[in-house]
Amino acid sequence: MTTRSIAVSGVMMNKRITQVLLLLLIAAGIALAVVYREQLSGDALQEWVISLGSAGPVVFMLIYIVSTLVFLPGSVLTLAGGALFGPVWGTFYNLTGATIGATLAFIIARYIASEWVEKNSGKRVAKLKEGVEAEGWRFVAFVRLVPLFPFNLLNYALGLTRIRLLDYILATYLFMLPGAFAYTYLGYAGREAISGGESFIQKGLLALALLAVVAFIPRLVGRLRQGPMIDVSELAKQLKENDPPLILDVRTVEDYVGKQGYIIGSFNIPLEELKQRIAEISDHNDSPVAIVCRTDKRSVKAARILARNGFSNVHVVRNGMTAWNSAGEPVSHEPPV
Numbered sequence: 001m002t003t004r005s006i007a008v009s010g011v012m013m014n015k016r017i018t019q020v021l022l023l024l025l026i027a028a029g030i031a032l033a034v035v036y037r038e039q040l041s042g043d044a045l046q047e048w049v050i051s052l053g054s055a056g057p058v059v060f061m062l063i064y065i066v067s068t069l070v071f072l073p074g075s076v077l078t079l080a081g082g083a084l085f086g087p088v089w090g091t092f093y094n095l096t097g098a099t100i101g102a103t104l105a106f107i108i109a110r111y112i113a114s115e116w117v118e119k120n121s122g123k124r125v126a127k128l129k130e131g132v133e134a135e136g137w138r139f140v141a142f143v144r145l146v147p148l149f150p151f152n153l154l155n156y157a158l159g160l161t162r163i164r165l166l167d168y169i170l171a172t173y174l175f176m177l178p179g180a181f182a183y184t185y186l187g188y189a190g191r192e193a194i195s196g197g198e199s200f201i202q203k204g205l206l207a208l209a210l211l212a213v214v215a216f217i218p219r220l221v222g223r224l225r226q227g228p229m230i231d232v233s234e235l236a237k238q239l240k241e242n243d244p245p246l247i248l249d250v251r252t253v254e255d256y257v258g259k260q261g262y263i264i265g266s267f268n269i270p271l272e273e274l275k276q277r278i279a280e281i282s283d284h285n286d287s288p289v290a291i292v293c294r295t296d297k298r299s300v301k302a303a304r305i306l307a308r309n310g311f312s313n314v315h316v317v318r319n320g321m322t323a324w325n326s327a328g329e330p331v332s333h334e335p336p337v
Contacts, residue, residue: 045080057085061097068101069108071152078180082187090184091177098180099173102155106168109159117156125157127286132161137171144175145217146310178217182210230315232323235290239265245288245315246281250274250302255294260321261331263292268336271298274305285311292317292324 045063049056064077077097081090109117118125128149132139140163143149149157158168189207238244247266249256256268269277271293281289289311291299299316306314317324325331 045077046084049080049084057089057093060084061093061100064094064097065101065104068098068152068155069105074098074151075183078183079187079190082184082189083191087181087185087188090188091181094184095173095176095180098176099169102151102172103165103169105152105155106159106165109156113156114160118160125160128154128157129161132158132163136163137167140168140171141175142312144172145178146312179214182207182214185210228315229296229318230290231318232327232329235317235324236327236329238288238290239263245290246284248281248289248291248302249293250291250298251293251321257333257335260294260325261333262321262336263324264330264332266292271302274302278305278309285309286313288313288315290315290317293320295320295322 049060052059060077060081064074064081067074067077074094078094081094084090085093128139128143140158143154185203186207189203192203235245235247239247244265247263249262249266249268250271251268252270252272253268256262262268267281269280289306291302291306291314293299293302296316296319299320303314303316321331
């Protein structure tokens, strides 16, 4: 064996040892969190942090960082941050701890444990890669505003994409801010209500209003990201490519196999059933979706429904099947399998 091959083997061995140790550390962190879950309750955490005095904020952020790495839910910590430090400093400590934890998870996935992350992230990694390559930091901003993917796992999964670290950090910090502030303020309002502070009713109402705004953000972002109409010529061209869009036909079942026929390979969910059956196409929420009906009126309504549910790349086929038939594109009248 040559010196070079020995050196390469040594590097690979060191990397493998680092990966194993890292995974054992994360597993140990999760196990400790389960064993001591009662001590990690909001009240116990607040008492402990308060007892630390001036070191409390630093320790609190360290706890948030570790929790992010070991897949603990951050909601309890975020509420506790608001109760402990108020809406302004609480938001700063919550957001800083979450961002540092997310950044460390990103670095771990990119440089140390990429194989493990890809294995445990499933098919969504491919969609994240496609989204980042298409939109860069804007895609990270979108997934931070619209929680389509579990936060802790998302941090690791984004490390497998090509986005620059600085872009990732800035998009994470800025676009997690609305949600962080809303939940921090909720924790602050809860403390005021328990302690009987002045104007706690107004603060509680403001907290609820902030949560309502945060809940509306996915709909607003989805609507802003709703793609423009697409002509049948462009759609026909895309269907011949290696990665064609999902064709969602929202006509009734009778119309789907009726006079106009349907586009071969399309998927039929009548508009009236779309809200109830949205899970059937949830795997495509980051992929191109082309919506078709007889003209395009039902398609526009369907696009709004998809946008409200976080679908990020939706197009309406202009004039629908009427234009498709006029262009002489192939259709089928056979009952779909």
